[in-house]
Amino acid sequence: MSNPMLEVRNLRTEFGSEAGRVTVINDVSFALERGKVLGLVGESGSGKSVTGFSIMGLIDPPGEVTGGQILFNGQDLRQLPEHRMRTLRGNRIAMIFQDPAMTLNPVLRIDTQMIETILAHETVSKPVARDRARDALGMVGIPSPEERLHAYPHQFSGGMRQRVAIAIALLHSPDLLIADEPTTALDVTIQAQILAVVQRLARERGTGLIWITHDLSVVAGLADDVAVMYAGRIVEYGDVGTVINQPRHPYTNGLIGSLPSNNQRGTRLRQIAGSTPAIAQLPQGCAFRPRCTQASDACLIMPPQTEYDGRLLRCFHPVTHGKAT
C-alpha cells in the first residue's frame, strides 16, 4: 500500500465533561485507497461515528482530537488551519449522515442547499450551478429533477431525502466519502437501493468510501476492507473476506455468530454475553475482557495491535478456528 489516499495513524479523540476527560477513540489506525470501500463496524458508542467526524474536522468542544495523524493525499489534516480545512470539506471529503429527515435544512429549498454547496468551492454562475444541481439529482435517481429543485425537504420521502443528501455530497466528486450509517433510518428495501446508488457513484468517480455501520452483513457485500471497533479501538482490521470468513477476535467472532443467517432455525439466537461498557468506565486492559470467554490474566494489559493471520488483531487469545464458539 504505497501512499494511500487516506491514512489515519494512532488517532485519539477525547471529550471533556464535568466528571473528567474521556477518551472516546484511542489509537485508531487504518488506510484507504481511491475507489476502495472500508467498512467501519461497531455497536453504538464504539466510537465509529466520532472517527468519521474526527476526519472531517467537525469535533466540537468539549470534544477534541488530541493525538495521531490524518494523512489525506499525503497531507496531515490536523495541521491544516480551519479555513483550509473548509475548502476540503464538501469538496474533496464529503459526509452523509444517518437520519435524512434531519440533515437537510427544513426551511430552505433543495436548489438553495445544492447551489450553495457548489458555490462554496467553485466560482461559477448561478445558472451553471443550478444545472449541475439538477443533473446531480438525476444521477441519484430522483425523477423529474428540474421540478424537484423547487421542493422543500419535507416534500420528499426518507429515501428520496437521503438521495438528495448523497447528490449534495457527491457534487464535487470527492476523493473520500464518509457515510455514517446512511441506511439505518430507512426501510429495508430502500436501504438496498441507497446502498446500490452510493456504490455505483463512488466507483464511477473513484471516490474512496468509509461506510460506518453496526450491520456486518451490509459490510460483507460492500466493503473491500473491514475494521471492527470496540470501545474506541479497532480490535480487528483486514480484508473483508478474511475477517468475516475467519474472525480471530472473540468480539468479531461473537458478532458474526449472532447474525441471524448464521443461526439455525429453531435454535436460540446466539448473542454475546454482557453489555457494552460505558466509555467513561472501561475495564482495565482489554475492554472486551469481562464479556470474553477466552479472557485470562494476560488480558489485564491492553493487547497491542499485531499482525496475525493476514490481518491486524488486538487480542492475546485469537479464536483458533473460524467457527463461532
Add this chain to the structure above:
Amino acid sequence: MTLWIIQRTLQAALVALAMALIVFLGLNLIGSPIETLLPPEATHEERLRLIADLGLDQPLHTQFFLFLKGLVQGNLGISYVYKEPAIELILSRLPATLELALFAVLLSLVIGFPLGLIAGYRPDSFAAKAIMTGSILGFSLPIFWVGILLIMVFSVTLGWLPSSGRGSTVTILGVGWSFLTWDGLRHMILPAFSLSLFNISMVTRLTESGVREAMSSEYVKFARAKGLTPRRIMSVHVFKNILIPIVTVVGLDIGTTIAFSIVTETIFAWPGIGKIIIDSIAALDRPVIVAYLMLVVLMFVLVNFVVDILYRVLDPRIRLQGE
C-alpha cells in the same frame, strides 16, 4: 391560500365576537355606573330617567344587541368624565401609543436579536454568560422603576433627554407622529427603552435558545460538512430557522406591550391611551373602558391574523400543507 384566508377571517370575526361578549359581561359585573354619575342628592325620578337613558332597564340580551350595534356604528357612548364620544377619544390618543409600542418592539429586536446571536453562538464564552445573566436582570427590573431610574439619570442628573410628553410632531394623514422629528425622537427614547427592556430580555433568550438548538442540529452539521462558511451557516441556515419562533412571539407580544404602555405613559406623561385608561379605570368611566377594551380585542385579533400569515410565509412545512 385564498380559501385559507377566508376561513381565517371568519375565525377572527368569531373570536372578536366572543371577546366582545366577554367584555360586555365583564362590564356588567363591574356594576351599574349610576352611582358614579348621579350627584348624591339626586331624586328617585332623576335616577330612573338616567337608567332609561343608558338603556339599563332593558333585558341583558337586548343590551348586548344595542352594544354590538353601537360597536358597528362606532358609537360606544359619551365619556362620563371627558364628555366626548369614547371612541373618538381613544382613537385620537391611539397613534401616540402605537408609535411608542412599535418603537419599543423594534428596539427589542434591534438589541435583543444580536445579543441572543452572540450568546447562542458561543454559549460557554464569558460574553454569553454575561448576556444571559443580564437577560435575567432585564426580566427582574420592573418597568416603572426602570422608567424612574432613566428619568433620574438622563433627565434630572445628566439633562440629556426630556422626561415627559411627546415633543414636536409631524402631521401625516391627520395624525401627529413624533418619530419624524428629532425632538419627538428624543422624547421617545426613554419611554420606549423602559418599555422594551422586558422584550429585549425575552428576544435575547429566545434567540439564544434558538441558535443553540440550531447549532447542535444535524442540518447545521451537514451544512458544515458541505464546507460552508460560518457566516453563511449563521445568516442563512440558522437565521431562517430561528426567525419563525421569534416572529411569532414578538408579534403576539405587541398586544402585551400596548397594555404595559399604561405604566410607561403614566411615568413619562406620554399622551397615549394608557394614560386615559388608567384614569378611566379609576373613575369607572365605562364607555372609555369599553372602547379601550374593544380596541385591544380588535388589535389582538388583527395581530394574531398577521402573525399567522407571516408564519405561513416563513415556514414551508406549514405553508405547503394545504396545497
Add this chain to the structure above:
Amino acid sequence: MKPDLTSFVRFLRVYCRSPLAVCGLIGTVLVLAAALFAPLLSPQNPYDLMQLDIMESRLPPGETAFAGFTFLLGSDGQGRDMLSAILYGLRISLIVGIGSAALAFVFGTLFGLTAAYIGGRTETVMMRLVDLQMSFPTILSALLILALMGKSVGNVVLAIVIVEWATYARTARGAALSELRREYVDAARSLRMGHRNIILRQLLPNCISPLIVLLTMQIARAITLEATLSFLGLGVPITEPSLGLLISNGFELMLSGTYWVSLFPGIALLVTIFSINLVGDRMRQILDPKAAQR
C-alpha cells in the same frame, strides 16, 4: 419519586456549580429573613404615626434622628425612616407575591391536571378557557379587577391569582399529558384507585418539577405585578405600603433631588426579584430535561 435526603443533597451539589445561582439563593434567603425579622431589624415602626416627626422629613441618608438612631437610607416625606419602611414594605410585597403565586399554583395545577386526566371535549373546553385567559394582557385584567373590587391586600392577591392561574394550568396539563401515557397510570386505574387519588398521588408528584420551576419564576412575577399595580395606585392601600407603593410615593420627590425615597425601595425590590429569578433559572437548567442535555 419521594424527595429523599440524598437526592436533595445531590440536587444542591449540582445547583452550587453556578456561583451566580448561589448568590441568588443567598439573596433570597437574606430577603426572606429581612422580611421575617423586620420588627427586630427596624429602628422604628413605620406605621406608628406617634414615632414620626414631620420635622424629620426628607433627610438624606446618614442623618441622625431625634430618637437617636441613624437614618441609614434617609427619611421620606413624612419623616419615616426609609430602612424601616423598606423592611415592612418587603413583608407586604413577599406576602402578596408568595401568597398569590401559591394560590394560583394550587388552583391552576389542579385545573390543568384534571383537564388532562378527563381528556376529550371537556379538556378542550377547559383549555380554551386557559387560552382565553392567557391571551389577555395580565396588567389590564388585574387593573380592571382591582378597579371593580377596590384596594386591599386580599384583593391584590385575588387579582394576581385570577390573571396567573392559567400559566400553571397549561404547564400542568403539558406535563400530565406525557405522564398519562406511562404504565403506572393504567396500573393505578386498573387497581380502581379513585380519580382524586390518581390525580393527587400519582399524577401530581410526577409532574411536579416543571411546576416548581414555574412557581419560583411566578413568585417573582407576582411581586413585580403587585409593585406595578401599587405604583399605578390600584394596588395595596396606603396604610399597608408595599415596595411598589414606596417607590410611587418617592416618585414626585425624586424630581426635586430627593432620590433616596424612590431609589432604595427600588433596589430592595430589584434584589428580591433578581435573586428569586436566579434561583428559578438555575432550577430550570437542572430540572428541565431539554436544558440539562446541554
